[in-house]
Amino acid sequence: MKTFYQKLFALSFLILFVNIDLFAQTVEVETPVYKISGKVMESGSGEPVAYSAVSLIDVESGKTIAGAVADFDGEFIITNFTNGKYVVQVSFMGFEPFSSPTITVTDTNFDINLGNLSLSTDAVALQEVTVMGQRDLIEEKVDRTIYNAENDRTLVGGDAADVMRRVPMLSVDLDGNVSMRGSSNILVLINGKQSAIVASNVSEALKQIPAEEIKSIEVITSPSAKYDAEGTGGVINIVTKKNNLQGATLNINSSAGLRGSNLGLNASLKRGKMGWTLGGFGRAGYNILGSFENNQMVTGADGTVANIFQSADTRTNMMFGRYNFGWDYEINKFNFMTASVSFGLRNMQNRQDGLLTETFIEEELVNSLLRDVNTRNFSNNVDVNYNYTRTYEKPLKEFSISGLYSQNNLTNDFVNSLYNGTFDDILSRIKNNNLGRNQEFTIQLDYVTPIGDNKNQILEYGAKNILRRAESDFAYFTAEGSDGEFEKVDDINLSNEFSYDQNVTAAYASYMTNFLKDYSFKGGLRYEYTTINADFRNSEIDADIPSYGLLIPSVNLSRKLEKGNMIKAAYNRRVQRPFLNFLNPNINAANPQQITQGNPLLDPELTDNYEMSYSTYIKGSSLNFTTYFRNTTGSIQPVRTVTDNDVIYTTYENIGFERAYGFSVFSNINVSGKFSLNGSVDGYYADLTNGLDDPMFAASNQGFVISGRIFANYSLPKNWQIQSFAFARGRQVQLQGFAGGFGMYSLNLNKQFNENRGSIGFGAENFVTREMVIRNELNTPTIMQQGSNAMRNMNFKINFNYRIGKLSMDGPRRRKRGVTNDDIKEGGGDSGSGAIMNNN
Missing domain, CATH: 2.40.170.20 (TonB-dependent receptor, beta-barrel domain)
Structure with a gap:
């Protein structure tokens, strides 16, 4: 039987070989990036409408082709669409829906800036109440429930266990042990991945992830065949904040x-097709x-x-402590690479x-x-x-x-x-050393x-x-x-x-x-x-x-x-x-x-x-x-x-x-x-x-x-x-x-x-x-x-x-x-x- 390291070498070689082959296939003529951008503003005051939902609707079929969410400044960008006739629709709680005129996208008209889009307040519904929009904390999707932790200010200074206590269907005890619907046999992922630290002890891993770095928590109670069969209670995916701007x-x-x-401290830099992120976080607990x-x-x-x-x-x-370095590179319209290294430490x-x-x-x-x-x-x-x-x-x-x-x-x-x-x-002492590696x-x-x-x-x-x-x-x-x-x-x-x-x-x-x-x-x-x-x-x-x-x-x-x-x-x-x-x-x-x-x-x-x-x-x-x-x-x-x-x-x-x-x-x-x-x-x-x-x-x-x-x-x-x-x-x-x-x-x-x-x-x-x-x-x-x-x-x-x-x-x-x-x-x-x- 091959040893663990022989298998490790064989798989490393396979990854290298496959990527060389794939990269060789990606050398092709640069193709244009289709995008529609703009800025959502409140009519009258000119204030940005942060987090408004923007959808790209196909005129012929009436179906939603792509979408985006405006940032803090009301700015948005829509990608991942092809030639056709579209309408941009904008909606947000407390405002009347907005629809743009028909937009025709062609091989020569593929980068379109709509400028400022004005939303009018829904006066009948709000009866002159000042609107300060907030995204929903909880979203229900077809296959999962999502808790938008980035909108919860009470979590500042906490960790991932504090976030999970707020998520429907989850329960967390004082030691950070998580259960879903009463079952502690769950899979916990970080950005769709599981690391060795999560595998060895979920409760300790959660203490290393600062609440401020969590964008959302996804609870998947009935995972599809794409997910590993592990986790009898279901799957929890911790999505951290990312930057693609x-x-x-x-x-x-x-x-x-x-x-x-x-x-x-978290820094990010994006220039052209390449981006970098560098971050570090330290947390001390005392007087407990x-x-x-x-x-x-x-x-x-x-x-x-x-x-x-x-x-x-x-x-x-x-x-x-938790420290990370990330890199991403868009080779062209159809090919994309990412790589990251993260370090963590715990001293308790x-x-x-x-x-x-x-x-x-x-x-x-x-x-x-x-x-x-x-x-x-x-x-x-x-x-x-x-x-x-x-x-x-x-x-x-x-x-x-x-x-x-x-x-x-x-x-x-x-x-x-x-x-x-x-x-x-002291009469005598007993010491147990238990060194482990995963x-x-x-x-x-x-x-x-x-x-x-x-x-x-x-x-x-x-x-x-x-x-x-x-x-x-x-x-x-x-x-x-x-x-x-x-x-x-x-x-x-x-x-x-x-x-x-x-x-x-x-x-x-x-x-x-x-x-x-x-x-x-x-x-x-x-x-x-x-x-x-x-x-x-x-x-x-x-x-x-x-x-x-x-x-x-x-x-x-x-x-x-x-x-x-x-x-x-x-x-x-x-x-x-x-x-x-x-x-x-x-x-x-x-x-x-x-x-x-x-x-x-x-x-x-x-x-x-x-x-x-x-x-x-x-x-x-x-x-x-x-x-x-x-x-x-x-x-x-x-x-x-x-x-x-x-x-x-x-x-x-x-x-x-x-x-x-x-x-x-x-x-x-x-x-x-x-x-x-x-x-x-x-x-x-x-x-x-x-x-x-x-x-x-x-x-x-x-x-x-x-x-x-x-x-x-x-x-x-x-x-x-x-x-x-x-x-x-x-x-x-x-x-x-x-x-x-x-x-x-x-x-x-x-x-x-x-x-x-x-x-x-x-x-x-x-x-x-x-x-x-x-x-x-x-x-x-x-x-x-x-x-x-x-x-x-x-x-x-x-x-x-x-x-x-x-x-x-x-x-x-x-x-x-x-x-x-x-x-x-x-x-x-x-x-x-x-x-x-x-x-x-």
Whole structure:
């Protein structure tokens, strides 16, 4: 079998060979760039109408051929059209629609500037109310729901996890763990790509992405065959802000608060056919204090019941950074290249001060131990992307080839210091070093073409190969006193090296058509074949994992109703492969009473998803209702047992099933030109079982889970704006217990100045309650545990943002493609019962 590096070299050579061949084919005569530009202004005042929607309508067919959205200055540019007769239509809330005279585009008249287009206010509808337009925060598309994060000022100084708490159908706990409709088995992409850092730990990756750099969040609940089969709950795509304009600009954003500060610089330069971007962002978290308590009753093998009480104060400090460099080049009208390199780092330290463990047997105190625990969670990662796209004279026809190399280096260590019997001096220390590395190399080919001359029938097909290697080098050390030298523990179960090679080869085809005037159908089939090689370097442990193939179907059907309403139905099968945090055999014993170990022999889990949704519009407000059913077999679940010394031991197995029966409702309401309101409610009934017959290990649980959020935005005179947000998550049903619910809220006041180039504001988060307390419980035949985690997250902050330079709408917009690795289950390690979420 070829090694990982032999495969890496072979695929690198293939990419180089294919691109040399493709580039040789692109040397052709320069062709003109078709474009229509202009500026949307408010009639009378002459103020620009930012974010107005501009559409290019074919006169003969009446269909929309292309479109654009005006920028801050009301300027727009439309590309991607050919010769013909067109009408430009402009629309925006609170204004009467505008239609231009007929425009004739020919071989000699292909670059047209319409000048200033004036929109008149809709006086009847607004009754002399001053209009200050705002783009909708939530958009409903045929195959996805989009949250426009760039319009949410309350997010300044936050990260991607803060953004996702505002997105319908998503739930995020205090540690940044994301779930969609109650399922944490989701795929998270960044600009359509998955990097090694996302693969190893989604929650930590989200903390590295500043909220200010996020343009939107796309939630895809029923992915087509084009997407990797991974992610049983669906796909989340984080779209960052991009720039395809001409000129140079530098953006500075910063925030300073009681518990966190950040500073970001982003520059872009576009000259002719070539563009560059360079950016960096750093974020520090400090003064993050909290506490936890656990009360657990465990029954030993001899029937003895031990009552164990634990408590500690917690402190967290963190430092995150993300830096990127991007380049794009338009070879000619039909050929386009992009490349990018990004670096990220994470430095997080969690401390438990005075971890007190008291053990009682029949109300008699038999043991009392005091510890300090210091956990370090460091990482650095690099992503290198390349993409070549070729379009054709024939509309909608496109070919692309993409490559991705990603590496994430991980350090997850802890030191546990045990005090002597008088709690005066340190008696001994235990240290666990856990060094990990995740590598990915991916090549992807995609081809899209209409069938014949019929634009209503689209065929997509492609192929993909992912080479992935995960490594874990773990060891335990012991030392006497506070300054004794650490000595390695000679035990292959505690000190070993583990490697995990995975090769996923896939091919897909999908077909989309419109029929019977109002119906749309998209169906596809994807086949994935996976080979795995796992190895323990310092032992004879057999980790022979068989290869397997999966056939993944998907079907999406929609019907347009009157007045823009729509009904959709979908079915798809998804797969969730475990990754390093579930597989890692390192024993995590930071809290010696609750230890966790991964299982390298886990199989993937399979999920069937069924969904129906209805979208409607009432007086300018949108409503969406969705119902769904999700059935998962071979579910990866935690299995908890009690060891001889009354320690709770957690590992993972493919046992039982999960079923979820759910609904979601969300609405975006435009109360007036100044005030908008949106909110959502998500709920599902969860039914979980591990399918075991032995009463000592059999487990099942059922119950309803409800979550909700609301967001309000009000525009004040003189460029002031106030925004508020509130989120609540109900108690989560788990196989062996419940994770407590919690709520968060914020208020933000901002003022824009210098023609919207800069803004300054003040924000407050959770400003009424001193601390947030989450109560959890765990129940098995041998374990009863009740715990609480408290966090003091009241925060006040000052935000500042300023843009230097100006961009002009002079240059074509190109749709960029990239690699999308969607195929691994994130989590493990510290997952499981919420009752022990922060106790290790």
